[in-house]
Amino acid sequence: MSAAAIDISGTHPGSGSGNDDLQLTEDLEELASEWTQLESAGIGNPYHGFLWCKAFQNTLGTAERSRPLIALLRSAGRPVLLLPLSLFTKNGVRVLTFLGARIGNQNTGLWDKAYYEAVGPEAIRNVLHQLCQKSNADCIDLQNVPCQWTGRPHPLVLGNAQLSPNPLYRGSVTGTFEDVFKTLHSKSARKNLTRKQRHLQDAGGYEIRVCQQPAEIEAGLEAFLEQREARAQITGVPNAFSSPEAKAFLRQATQSPALSVTPDKMSAPLKIWTLSVSTQIRATYMCARDGGTLHAYSNSVAHDEFLKNSPGLVLIREIVEKICADPDTKTLDLGIGEEHYKTSWTRPEPMCDSRYSRTARGKIYSAVQTAKTRLISRIRNSDRLWPMIKNLRRMRASGN
Missing domain, CATH: 3.40.630.30 (Gcn5-related N-acetyltransferase (GNAT))
Known part of the structure; x- marks a missing residue:
């Protein structure tokens, strides 16, 4: 599929211009040059790098029939934000999620540093709305985003955010x-x-x-x-x-x-x-x-x-x-999920799940996912239920 450009004209902090454009493509190679440029000069995480996403789509993504949608925002012709996404349909609801999210440890996007430091919530909601509109998605599900990241609240943590079931473990070295x-x-x-x-x-x-x-x-x-x-x-x-x-x-x-x-x-x-x-x-x-x-x-x-x-x-x-x-x-990142070896070297940092809905179906999906996340969090934080689940796993593995 060829790239599609979206005009999201409007002034927002950090843009440097009143005219930005948001480009969507299913072809990872098409944006490879600007993608790797943001990797080397901007801020992000390895789970959104070009080679990582390419390896995922070549293997697990193909097996899952994942439809990648790579979103690149340019400001004054300069790449300032890249979001590697995937579009799937569940029970008739079209949902955008991070590409390969289930095998990554966190989701941040790749950002131009100056744009990241200055961008405000209105500009981000505008980008998310245009993403959903152009891809005909009902909503975008942004899971496991750090609540605080590189010196500020992460822009993809929206007003309706809830804590993710698992924190991220990081520490200074x-x-x-x-x-x-x-x-x-x-x-x-x-x-x-x-x-x-x-x-x-x-x-x-x-x-x-x-x-x-x-x-x-x-x-x-x-x-x-x-x-x-x-x-x-x-x-x-x-x-x-x-x-x-x-x-x-x-x-x-x-x-x-x-x-x-x-x-x-x-x-x-x-x-x-x-x-x-x-x-x-x-x-x-x-x-x-x-x-x-x-x-x-x-x-x-x-x-x-x-x-x-x-x-x-x-x-x-x-x-x-x-x-x-x-x-x-400077930093050791041991990923999400509590383990004794992680708490020995690092400390937990909260992660957030946010959802932006464009349609009524998207709002229903978001409400269901929010309730599901809340239930998972209660189970994982329960001193009685979570140990019980782990014991049941061991018993099943041993054949008892």
Whole structure:
């Protein structure tokens, strides 16, 4: 489908012009140059990067028959906002959502910094209305948007926003590793983790690696997939990467040559960190970088004789130590959802869900989704119901 341009003439803060235009296209390659320009010079997150979205649409998006709609707003001919979206129909309601939202950790969009700092709510609502109007969508569902982001309330958090069920876990790594470790861990916790690290080192063949060569990447990916599947069998927690399409997505996201050539030479969105003991990979962590933030995306650990020494926790310790020594890395992002290892290194930051409805059907959909989100939040925050659900998963996995 060829790009469609929308005239949304009007003055708003940060535009620099009274005439802006909003372009929609289903062809990701069509906007690749300006897309990667915003990635490199603007602010955003890796889950809205060109290569990430391309890998998703080539694999999971195709399997789900996702219809991508990439929205690019220009101000005075300059790209200032890119939203990678997807249009789907459910029960006769046409809904716009973030492209690949179910496999990403957060949704921010890609922004020109000056425009982001200045844009007001009226201008954003105008953009959302035009998005829905041009795509003939009934509403746009904006989930897992940070309430506060890069120094201000996020513009895509609308007046009707509600808290997302899961917060985002982020923390500063600007100090020395010793200071960060001491501040976030008690003396006994530091001693225990250091002891486990030493036990793994004493076993021989201890190595931390960021996979670079194709053979290393494939070995790291295979270890990740095997360990995630074993975890699903033991805990009953669904494995998000069990399908052939999900595995294909990870292969494309970790190996640049599998992706289309881009206007600028770019590395793969995901890098695989591994911890090996006795020549075997015992833990992995897939990470992405964006600006001064390391985004720790997804991890795995082997359920073997070394599990008692927590190789997954030791790997996170090693990652934090290395990024503390990197002056270009300021923040560690461990993604959404509470886990003990996340609270050990980072603190929760609230996320928001907002919905803009253009039609009566869209308002009904929004009301249903709002009620559903409220119910999920109550379950997850319940000291009785959420542990019960996790226990039921374990029992089902064990066949009891």
